[in-house]
Amino acid sequence: MAELLTADAVREGLSGLSDWSGDPTGIGRTAQLSSFPAAIGVVDRVAAVAEELDHHPDIDIRWRTLTFRCVTHSAGGVTHRDFELARRIDEIIRSAA
Template sequence: MQLTDAQIDEGLGRLQGWERDGSAPVIRRTVRLPGFTQAIALVGDIAQAAEQADHHPDIDIRFNKVHLALSTHSEGALTEKDLSLAARIDELVPAHAH
């Protein structure tokens, strides 16, 4: 179900570093890690979480930076799936930040 602007704002307030992409139905976060191997390891963990949730982010890796974008393409909107996966990603990041 499509989230309202108020629900999106409230959800983003609970997340770490996620921002809405203007009025587009996308939230984004960039994670900086110590190096390439940590970035790849994080992406592997995100892939497993995404498979479990059956919801897949767009991921771009640039050496030690992982750029993430979430949107529910089938709805053409942001949904609870996006906020839930973003929260799960937030839980995974600290394990790779050293």
């Protein structure tokens, strides 16, 4: 099982990410895309990465606004796996803009 991060480690990890916030219970960000199809394209790409990493975010879709939440449910909080997924989500969002 992945090791839970301390509150300090989560704060440090968040300092290296743009637009993410959270605490040891989960990290999240919201992104606004140019259109609904663009938003769904991002979700499709995130889904492929999530399968590759075998680590899946919670995703809320509201028209062209996406909210991602990363938490390692099996560990009961945030682990390094969540930060890896967050970085990959950021790459996808940047490339869609």
